[in-house]
Every structure is written in structure tokens, then in C-alpha cells.
Amino acid sequence: MISHTGTLFNDGPLRRVVEAAVRARESQGALDLDDEVRRFVRTAGAADSSRWVLPVVAVAALLDHTADLLRSEGVAFFPREFTERLDKARDDVPGEEFLRTLAGRVRMADQELDAGFDELPLADWEAAARFPELLGFGPNWIYDGEFPLLSEAQVAFRSPGPGSRGASFGTALFPLSCVRGGGSARVLGLGNPASGFGVRGSSAVVQPVGKRRGVGKTFPPSPPRYGEQV
Incomplete structure (x- = not known):
């Protein structure tokens, strides 16, 4: 039986935020992680419809929930593509801690004025x-x-x-x-x-x-x- 729940981690806002972290890390200092998160928040809030379907605070909650799953279920619970992407983003920071840090950065950016x-x-x-x-x-x-x-x-x-x-x-x-x-x-x-x-x-x-x-x-x-x- 094919599980479709992996899409939650391999596409959508969770993927976009983790990809932002990957871009910042692989840029070797050319990109700032906070700036990339601010760009994500700016894009996510660019239309009333997108804010209605998935508010940015829900994205932060999804990051926290994923961190909870990583702690309780372990890496084997997630699709391989997601864990590989997370490994590229987190460097040597534990995955659970890194996801919670991202959630905090998203919430902080959401409270600021759009740049x-x-x-x-x-x-x-x-x-x-x-x-x-x-x-x-x-x-x-x-x-x-x-x-x-x-x-x-x-x-x-x-x-x-x-x-x-x-x-x-x-x-x-x-x-x-x-x-x-x-x-x-x-x-x-x-x-x-x-x-x-x-x-x-x-x-x-x-x-x-x-x-x-x-x-x-x-x-x-x-x-x-x-x-x-x-």
C-alpha cells in the first residue's frame, strides 16, 4: 500500500522552509538564513488566499510537530528525501533542535513588518x-x-x-x-x-x-x- 503522507514532508511549506535553510548553508555566507526565512514569510503572505489556506503560524506549528515526530518516531518514520534535505540544512545540529529553531525564526519573521x-x-x-x-x-x-x-x-x-x-x-x-x-x-x-x-x-x-x-x-x-x- 502506498502511503501519501510523505507528501507532507516532501512538498509544501515544510519543504520550502527547509530548502531555504539549505540555500543559506550552501551559499557559504552569501545568503543569511534569517533573510531567506523573511523571504518565505513575505511570499507566503503575498495573497489573502494563501494566508487563508495556510497561515504562517500554522507553518511554524508544522515545524514543531515534525520535531516532535522526529523525537518520538525516529528518522525511519520520514521519507528519505526529507531526511536527506534536513541533513543538508542542519549541519551538525540535531534535527529536532534545528526544526524548532526554524519554527522560532518563522514566528519571529511573521511578527515583523514585511521587508x-x-x-x-x-x-x-x-x-x-x-x-x-x-x-x-x-x-x-x-x-x-x-x-x-x-x-x-x-x-x-x-x-x-x-x-x-x-x-x-x-x-x-x-x-x-x-x-x-x-x-x-x-x-x-x-x-x-x-x-x-x-x-x-x-x-x-x-x-x-x-x-x-x-x-x-x-x-x-x-x-x-x-x-x-x-
Whole structure:
């Protein structure tokens, strides 16, 4: 009989948090674990629907529950993929202790204001998860030479068509200074330094303001309508 409970540990929020710890450890100091956890919390709370389905505090509780299972049931209870991923993340820290530490970091990040993209740049994995419509924005809309100015490419990209809603919202959210040269540049396809991105025809775009969860709602301004200058 095939057990489907392993998915709880091999996919979903538990996997995402442990993967964040793996990225931080394997980066050899380039990434900070607290920053990666803050990015996870920012992504998990980006939509009202995701907060309704699985609040961040529930993710922290799941980490604590997994630590309890690791103590009571042992490593053999879990899928091999999960324990291997946990081993990469924890180094020489006991697994139960490491999971509880992660739970505490998640709770702490959830109590803080959401970090703006100028303070905590958008990571490549974060951009791909939140704005999949923006994949290939650079090569498809800027570098092929159809539009001489970045502002013209942005207006065309926001025009009605398949995926335009998500693309419009995503491009309105990104300050150019946070996209250019950052991890999200790889997702957007903005890695060509000879393109002049951010120089020719560029202008500031709106940035989402932080919010404290559970205390009202704060929404970013609506993206410009088709034909408006950015």
C-alpha cells in the first residue's frame, strides 16, 4: 500500500522552509538564513488566499510537530528525501533542535513588518513563485529591439492579452533598482549588461509598502493602465 503522507514532508511549506535553510548553508555566507526565512514569510503572505489556506503560524506549528515526530518516531518514520534535505540544512545540529529553531525564526519573521524590495531584494525563486508571467521579460520584450525604450516595452507588456493581469501587477511592483543585478534579474531575463536596462527610458515604479499581519490590510497602488507612462 502506498502511503501519501510523505507528501507532507516532501512538498509544501515544510519543504520550502527547509530548502531555504539549505540555500543559506550552501551559499557559504552569501545568503543569511534569517533573510531567506523573511523571504518565505513575505511570499507566503503575498495573497489573502494563501494566508487563508495556510497561515504562517500554522507553518511554524508544522515545524514543531515534525520535531516532535522526529523525537518520538525516529528518522525511519520520514521519507528519505526529507531526511536527506534536513541533513543538508542542519549541519551538525540535531534535527529536532534545528526544526524548532526554524519554527522560532518563522514566528519571529511573521511578527515583523514585511521587508520592502529595496531592503530585501527579490530572490530568483521568490520572483518565479510570485510572478511566473514575468519569465523572459527581458529577452522577449526589451533585447529584441522592437521597443527602443524600456518604458515602451513596459506599456506593451501590460497591454491586454494572456497573462497581462499578472504581468502588469508584477512589473508595477518592481523598483528597477531592486530588479537590476539582483536574483530576480535571472528570472526576468535582465542579465544583459549591454542592454542599458535602467538607463534608457527608465523611471521609478511603485513599491509595495510593508504591513503587519493581522492589523488591517495594505495594498500596493494599482498598476498603470494601458497607454499611461510609467
